[in-house]
Amino acid sequence: MSFARESGLYPDVPVPKVLAFDLTFTNPACAPYVLMEVVPGVTVELEDNKPNDADATSKLHARELALVKALANLQASLSKPVPFDKIGSIATDTDGKYVVGPLMEMDQECWDGPFESIQDFWRLQLQEAMLFALKEWVNIETDSFPRDPEDSCQPPCTPQLFAELFQLLSSLIPHFQPPKSCLPLVLHHPDIAFRNVLFDETSVSSDNPKITGVIDWGGAQILPLMFTARYPGDLMTELHSPFTRLGNPKESWRTVPCDWTSTGDILEWPEVWRRPGEPYDFGPRLRGKIRRFYLRTYFSACYAEQLHALHGVVDLACATMFKDAPYYLKFHEVIRGGWKSWARHETWIRETYWRLRMSGHGNKGLEEVIIGPNVYRESVEGPLCDLEIPGEYPVPQ
Numbered sequence: 001m002s003f004a005r006e007s008g009l010y011p012d013v014p015v016p017k018v019l020a021f022d023l024t025f026t027n028p029a030c031a032p033y034v035l036m037e038v039v040p041g042v043t044v045e046l047e048d049n050k051p052n053d054a055d056a057t058s059k060l061h062a063r064e065l066a067l068v069k070a071l072a073n074l075q076a077s078l079s080k081p082v083p084f085d086k087i088g089s090i091a092t093d094t095d096g097k098y099v100v101g102p103l104m105e106m107d108q109e110c111w112d113g114p115f116e117s118i119q120d121f122w123r124l125q126l127q128e129a130m131l132f133a134l135k136e137w138v139n140i141e142t143d144s145f146p147r148d149p150e151d152s153c154q155p156p157c158t159p160q161l162f163a164e165l166f167q168l169l170s171s172l173i174p175h176f177q178p179p180k181s182c183l184p185l186v187l188h189h190p191d192i193a194f195r196n197v198l199f200d201e202t203s204v205s206s207d208n209p210k211i212t213g214v215i216d217w218g219g220a221q222i223l224p225l226m227f228t229a230r231y232p233g234d235l236m237t238e239l240h241s242p243f244t245r246l247g248n249p250k251e252s253w254r255t256v257p258c259d260w261t262s263t264g265d266i267l268e269w270p271e272v273w274r275r276p277g278e279p280y281d282f283g284p285r286l287r288g289k290i291r292r293f294y295l296r297t298y299f300s301a302c303y304a305e306q307l308h309a310l311h312g313v314v315d316l317a318c319a320t321m322f323k324d325a326p327y328y329l330k331f332h333e334v335i336r337g338g339w340k341s342w343a344r345h346e347t348w349i350r351e352t353y354w355r356l357r358m359s360g361h362g363n364k365g366l367e368e369v370i371i372g373p374n375v376y377r378e379s380v381e382g383p384l385c386d387l388e389i390p391g392e393y394p395v396p397q
Contacts (some may be wrong), residue, residue: 001036001217003090003098004078004187006386012077012310014039014213023108039213041354046234048288063205066294067194070209071232071300074193076310082222087121088114089221090187106219110228111336118224122173122335125348129339133162155343165342168353169335175356176331178226179317186228190219193233196329226319227332230255235296243256243270251348253284255333256326257296260289305317324332 005015023032029246044067051057084100091101103111110299115121140146143158189196192214200210239245239258252258263286272280300322307313317324331352334345342349 001034001220004214004217004220005195007082007098009082009187009245010077011375013074014211015217016213016215025236036215038227039198039215041212042201042204043198044192044194044204046288046292048086048284048291050284050287057073062207064291064295066207066209067199067204068235068299068301070199070211070259071192071194071197071234072253072299073204073306074197074211074214075228075232076190076303076306078189079186079225079228080311083215084185084222086114086116087222087224089219100222103221104219108219112319117179118182118227118332120172122176122332123170125335125338126170126315129342132339133159140350151340155338157339157343161343161346162339165339165349168349169342172356173354176328179315181226181313181315181317182211182226182321184224187232188221188223188228189214189217190221191216217222226263226321226328229321230329231257231296231299231322234352235292235299242285242289251345253326253330255329257292260286261288261293263287 001015002018004010004013004205005017011101016039019035019037021032021034022029025031027033046064047060051060053330060322088100089104090098093162100114103113103115105111111121112124113121115124116395132174135144137159145157145159145162148154179328196214196216197211197217198213200212204209237260239252245258269282272282274280300320303322304319307318313319328349330345334341334349
């Protein structure tokens with residue numbers, strides 16, 4: 001937070017001044033704390049309940065577009081390259097100078113580092129998984145890994161599956177190299193959302209709402225630009241909420257939204273009851289999911305527009321970054337999630353590997369083949385439009 005305020009890189013990002021902080025539990029408050037100056041303004045939220053009046057609905061949609069554009073402009077402002085050459089989290093040295101230290105999450109989980117590249121981070125995760133296997137599994141008496149009593153969602157896994165996925169992921173790392181224009185290191189706010197952005201109350205309903213403060217910078221990181229292309233939490237939608245999206249791959253991602261673009265056949269909606277004789281109406285929530293799909297599209301376009309206006313970026317890979325980023329984010333999410341995440345996404349890992357291998361792209365970079373989430377260039381997409389092969393994929397002759 002202090003770096004964002006003091007560096008001079010972000011004149012359009014209002015950040016409150018930090019008056020005092022202590023991240024330990026040994027202070028008089030017995031808990032980590034941050035004291036900062038008061039930030040004037042109000043928070044907002046998207047509403048899923050549509051007004052009955054057509055004029056009110058039109059005004060609501062216009063307000064939503066203005067607010068989404070404000071968030072996109074904020075993210076574009078943070079997309080300016082930083083004067084660091086490593087991936088990690090910002091810290092201060094003994095002289096009070098800002099430096100990049102170990103990579104930290106919002107929950108204070110440490111991933112070690114700093115790292116020279118995102119590939120170095122991925123390879124460390126593979127190494128950590130192998131060290132865990134050597135420590136925990138060399139004495140197991142069956143071919144199934146023991147269940148974790150604290151993880152009811154643990155996917156089934158065997159040593160053979162672990163070894164296969166380990167090798168596939170390792171082989172895929174060189175193919176997940178973003179375009180050079182999307183590699184500059186930038187400051188990433190991990191939780192850009194309406195609850196963490198305050199607006200001037202007098203302008204919040206106008207065509208140009210003014211941001212008065214951005215808070216909750218815990219877990220801020222220095223990352224390659226491509227890996228900061230995550231939609232605000234308010235615009236995200238999940239596969240299984242309010243019920244499983246029919247016809248979608250059986251995947252569930254934290255960093256990549258599931259595109260709800262229609263409500264589907266109302267006769268196939270599950271029957272859920274508020275109380276006897278009163279079924280739950282999924283309509284408003286489903287329409288809210290669909291609305292967010294279009295708001296994400298608008299967010300992406302506004303981000304590209306502001307990226308050009310603020311930083312003079314005209315590169316097309318950057319302009320369409322939010323369209324392409326999900327593929328990189330999926331790989332990042334899978335590999336950093338450890339062996340449980342690998343087993344949970346084994347179909348996705350195998351399909352990615354075999355699409356590349358069967359298309360003859362073994363020695364070519366990712367940018368020549370993969371252009372978006374589950375979208376491949378024509379040379380790959382044509383003969384391999386749908387693998388859907390459970391279990392071990394056949395090796396092509």
